[in-house]
Amino acid sequence: MKLKKIKSYFNYLREIYIWLLDARLGFVFVLVLIFAILMPVYVCQSEESIRISGYILQLLGMILAIRGVLKIREYFMQPKLMFMIGSWLKNFPKWRKQGLVESPSVHVSTKIRTGNLYVLSTDNPDLSLEKRFEAVLKNQEILKINQRHTDHQVYKIIEEHLKVKDDVEESTETIKEYLNIKLEETHTDGILVSLIGLIWLTFGITLSTFSYEISELIK
Secondary structure, three states, X not given: OHHHHHHHHHHHHHHHHHHHHHOHHHHHHHHHHHHHHHHHHHHHOOHHHHHHHHHHHHHHHHHHHHHHHHHHHHHXXXXXXXXXXXXXXXXXXXXXXXXXXXXXXXOOOOOOOOOOOOOOOOOOOOOOHHHHHHHHHHHHHHHHHHHHHHHHHHHHHHHHHHHHHHHHHHHXXXXXXXXXXXXXXXXXXXXXXXXXXXXXXXXXXXXXXXXXXXXXXXX
């Protein structure tokens, strides 16, 4: 019985730890801000320390803001900056002699679908009336066979179209769910990091700009 209680206590402490871990970014934000303000104002109490603290806050704020923007780009599957720079350098125009024009080769792929169709026989005036009548009946049967074959092909195409349509709808739903998850992650992660960076940047600019006035107030 005691072991169960101890285990439940540990599980509860573990849940509290996970709960605090979810807000680790907020704790870091508050601690850094308090340290950057209290250290130069109440410990060093000098204009230089206030200015340096403001500069450090600006630097940290810019780093976080840039990091948040890069995370947002990754969520939307945008290429990384280094890849973009490398691609841009690879596309540097090459020197070509005048009069020479490079034409890209074009490869056309064709796919021909054949069916089991029967050829109609032509009317021959030299044959007897009975033979010509038999040829007409034969042509009629061939037309029926070809019609059935065409109907089968049409039904097959319709079935393939409906199957592709269902696959596309299923893929669309999957993509929608994926985008919604990514948008939620972006809203709670990348934008939050950028917001914290901008707040640090604002406090840093304030400390650096009004360092003399703040030092005069604390004296």
